Amino acid sequence: MATDTLRKTSSASGDKPTSLFEFWPTWVMYSPVALQWVWLSLRHRSLTLPLLANPNLPLAGMVGESKHTLMSQARGDCRQAILPWVYHQRDDRDPMEQARQCIANANEAGFSLPFVCKPDIGCRGAGIRLVDSEQALADAIAAYPAGAGLLCQQLASWEPEVGIFYVKDPHTGQGDVVSLTYKHSPTVTGDGVHTLQQLVARDARAGALAHLYEARNRVDWNRVLEPGERKRLVFSASHCRGAVFENARTDITPQLTARIHQIMSDLPEFYYGRLDVKFSDIDALRAGQSLEIIEINGASAESIHIWDKDARLVDAIRTLMWQYRTLFTIGAYHRQQGLTPPGLRQLIRHWRLERRLTRHYPDTH
Template sequence: MRLSKLFTHHPFFIRLFHWEYWSFTTVYGWIYPIFAVLCLRAGGKFFFTAANPTIKHGGFLMEPKQDIYPLIPKQYYPAFFFVPAGTSIEHIQQQVQTYQFKFPLIAKPVIGMQGKAVKKVNSVDELKHYAEVCTVDYMVQELSPYKHEVGVFYHRMPNETIGTVTGIVAKEPMTVVGDGVSTLYQLILEEPRYILQIDALKQMYGKDILQVLPKGKELILAPYGNHARGSKFVDWTHKADAEFIKNIDAVCTQINGFHYGRLDVMYNDWDDLRQGKNFHIIELNGAGSDPTHMYDPKHSLFFAWKEVIRHWFILYRISKQNHAKGHPYMTLKEAKAMFRSNNLHVTALDAIAPKL
């Protein structure tokens, strides 16, 4: 490897020189005291659970998706059904037929974490494998027909009737273009961002990773708009014009009890989405949402800290207003139980993911 590539293409240096790949604790640890001060102002309690009263824990952690989707009008999300862990493949197939689902489908844990154990299943055999491997409750969902994804950060004060958008992030999936000579593996190694996903991609493609892509053929390596799984995040907040905000607000005000969080949205045409047409909400994230537009590589760590702190204060003000309406804060004892459950769940997801 040439010396220049040693610094640009070695996983250690890729992570070292790009804060977006640093651990959650490394990024957030410096600003935790600010969050602690807000908790003290809330009487020594975890205020965020009051932000979205209809969502478990306010959507901070351990909130089940099968409880969140019914809060959203049906026309705004792909149909799904809930699958308790251990359900037989025969029963799941019956459900697929009942819902008239067609492959490919999406299987994902009902309590997610950074896209862990989310899988596009292309056949009954793949769904059977997922059912055999997945040890947590999950859901089977129609694959959205829309091709592009954005995350939209929204909030509305409980004492106000109109909300706003404070961030938009476009999600660019890992994509390579064949040259008729290089193998898929070689093409992956040309992009530093993809190198960090090489082990997962080897597992995903198996021997096919040595195939030579025809010249000009484009291949999306992974159909998941998740930063932890290789997608590039691009800050599109400047696209939040009055028309866009008005129509996003019109959707969000229909979601009972939703005041703060991020919508992950699939769409085909930006102008359609701007007008509130032809899109799917594939995830609704609550109080634990990152303002993910901060992960655009052009942004500094200082920008990220500023955005996180800004949103924490918004979260605090929303929670305080809801608390005044009778919605409780979380006690320290309850928070410890939540974090303990979350740690156990993440361990389970980490064990499942490599088997998929």
């Protein structure tokens, strides 16, 4: 197996394919964070103070976040950096009719098929798919419940992708890139002899995660790939779907930090989150050039370098705990400015909405 590489190639070279904790249940990794949350809540006398971190977003983007609502607030450099998209709300019309409307709206926005279709409210890559025809888009729309929103977004110019975690100090207004992570999409190359299943099994890491790849490649799973045929195992570069994350913090430069701060200064009242960005090459990334934002995540975002296979558990836990201390600190600042933390009912309502919608999303990639 190979990845869409920047530095890292196959994991079959003898070193460990995954970290000790990389695929532990979420509740295990976040147990220390939960305990810290309780302690900080007592200290700050508010259980929901972090939900003020990004004041212009409902619940600061912690759960049930609308991608359309967030990105629509962007202006200037930020709006220019985000790949064009159109929003559509599923209605009772025939899905094919709705697909044609989406395509027409996309054409007006300056892009056309193929493009990416993804839920407006969703997380961890759920429901993201590449659509290349009216029928494929209609099939995607048909899976959504009435009233649910979806986005159609232009394909990026480049394949490499990076997660950029950004935090802005509300006291000084200065923003900083605190984490940088390459997101590799595993790919296998056919030899005319082995099936996709066999090619995956031959790689140490991919073989350990075969259940993730089989679920998204059922049509080709038992097919012999032609010599030289490349097969991308996942479309959405999400860790829980089998993408490979590589810590790239050594590539954070003053130029990149300055450019990201410039971009994010044009997203009003945004202090904490992660940008998922496509870029042309490492030199351009370091220089803060040729960046295409495909998504911006709010308060629930992670510094995803912790999922590098060489990460240490103690460092990962420290990073997560630092993140949530930072959320409390930013929330406390905004409370001092007169804002009131939202209630638990609102948090639970948004969580239930996201959970209910996610059950409907087509999960084929």
